[in-house]
Amino acid sequence: MLSQLSAHNQFHAITVDLEDWYHVYGVSKQRRDSFAMERIVPVTKLILELLHRHQSKATFFVLGSVAEQYPELIEEIARAGHEIASHGWSHRLVTELTPGVFADELLKTADLLERRTGKRPAGFRAPQWSLCPRRTPWAFEILAEQGYAYDSSLTPLAFVGDPSGPRIPHRIETQQGGLWEIPPLVTPTVFGNLPTGGGWGFRFFPEWLIRRTLFSRQQLGQSGVIFIHPRELDPDGPRIALNFLRSFLVYGPRTSSGPRLERLLESFRFRSLGELVSSWQSAS
Ligand SMILES: [Zn+2]
Numbered sequence: 591m592l593s594q595l596s597a598h599n600q601f602h603a604i605t606v607d608l609e610d611w612y613h614v615y616g617v618s619k620q621r622r623d624s625f626a627m628e629r630i631v632p633v634t635k636l637i638l639e640l641l642h643r644h645q646s647k648a649t650f651f652v653l654g655s656v657a658e659q660y661p662e663l664i665e666e667i668a669r670a671g672h673e674i675a676s677h678g679w680s681h682r683l684v685t686e687l688t689p690g691v692f693a694d695e696l697l698k699t700a701d702l703l704e705r706r707t708g709k710r711p712a713g714f715r716a717p718q719w720s721l722c723p724r725r726t727p728w729a730f731e732i733l734a735e736q737g738y739a740y741d742s743s744l745t746p747l748a749f750v751g752d753p754s755g756p757r758i759p760h761r762i763e764t765q766q767g768g769l770w771e772i773p774p775l776v777t778p779t780v781f782g783n784l785p786t787g788g789g790w791g792f793r794f795f796p797e798w799l800i801r802r803t804l805f806s807r808q809q810l811g812q813s814g815v816i817f818i819h820p821r822e823l824d825p826d827g828p829r830i831a832l833n834f835l836r837s838f839l840v841y842g843p844r845t846s847s848g849p850r851l852e853r854l855l856e857s858f859r860f861r862s863l864g865e866l867v868s869s870w871q872s873a874s
Contacts, residue, residue: 601861601869602804602814603772604648605742605788606637607715608656608667611821612830613681629827630656631663633820638670640848644855648672649862651715651742654679654699661706668707673862675713676700683720684743689728696736712864716743719750723762731764740770740867742815746783753782758812759870770867775814777803788817790839793847800850804858813866816854823848 610630641648650667652674657664668674678684679695687695696714704710714733721729721743733741741762745751759772775787777799785791786800807814821827829837 600808600811601859601866602775602807602816603863603866604641604646604855604860605715605774605815605817605863606634606648606650607677607817607819608634608650608652609677609681609819609821610656611824611827613653613717629824630820631660633824633827634663634667636848637818637820637823638667638672640852640855641672642670644852644860646855646860647862647865648860649675649713649864651675651677651713652699652703652711653677653681654695654702655681657699657702657706664703664706668709673713673864674703674707674709674711675715675863676703676711677715678717681717683718684716684726684729685720685722689732692726692729693732693736696732700736710737712737712739712867714738714741714743716741719743719745719747723752730762730769731766734764734766734769738769739871740772740863742772742774742863744771745774745785746776747785748782757783759866770870772815772863772866774817775800775803775807787815789819789822792816792818792850793822797850797853800854801857804854808858815863816851816860818847818851823851 608630610628650672652664654676664674676696676699679699684692700711721741723730723744730741744755746753746755746757755773757773757776757778759770761768762771776783777786784795786795786803792800804814
């Protein structure tokens with residue numbers, strides 16, 4: 591099913607999962623509603639400023655429900671030249687959806703994003719890396735059927751993905767056609783892959799390790815994919831009471847993540863995933 595291909599490209603990619611501070615898996619609507627604070631607009635504007643300062647373009651995986659609530663924000667991101675891709679509608683895990691519900695959510699989100707930006711999204715990322723070649727093979731068929739050029743939902747990590755899965759972009763072929771699968775950056779070690787490209791790993795591991803991983807990718811002509819959530823760059827944002835492990839994963843060191851991202855933007859060149867995919871397609 592999988593064929594691997596090195597990306598001969600010296601650009602890396604920044605991706606932003608555009609969701610609010612309460613889109614943490616397992617948090618009930620009731621608990622979300624007990625907070626009246628909306629953080630997504632001011633924090634996303636800070637991210638846009640940061641990208642603008644360093645002339646970088648990113649991919650924003652936008653939740654349909656967020657696009658419905660903040661249409662001007664989506665328009666502003668698109669006007670700034672960033673790619674608008676799909677993060678589904680409801681932030682429910684794909685493994686908990688039926689094929690029909692997944693297809694409907696995908697279509698509803700794409701229709702709304704197209705109305706806002708004039709462009710249909712070419713890329714998809716599932717909430718919490720919840721696509722799985724074994725458990726949800728139908729999801730890749732549906733993405734190909736709906737014309738997606740790429741997916742970025744599989745991570746080569748234990749617990750949330752397949753640690754033996756490819757670390758670099760590769761093709762997935764389905765009955766409905768093929769699409770690129772673009773995993774996030776991980777650092778291979780004797781202990782397995784480390785999640786240095788985003789989430790708690792991006793905030794927790796030493797910065798030199800992330801830089802060294804990006805640099806070694808670059809030496810091989812491959813692109814590394816960084817992913818961030820607005821809440822991770824917002825140390826003043828609200829916190830929901832979670833158990834210790836989940837609290838660390840969601841809220842672990844947040845203060846340094848903005849400056850850390852800025853230093854990476856200074857040192858490396860970043861583009862959107864859509865631009866990288868176009869360059870691979872024209873090279874093949
Ligand atoms: Zn998400």
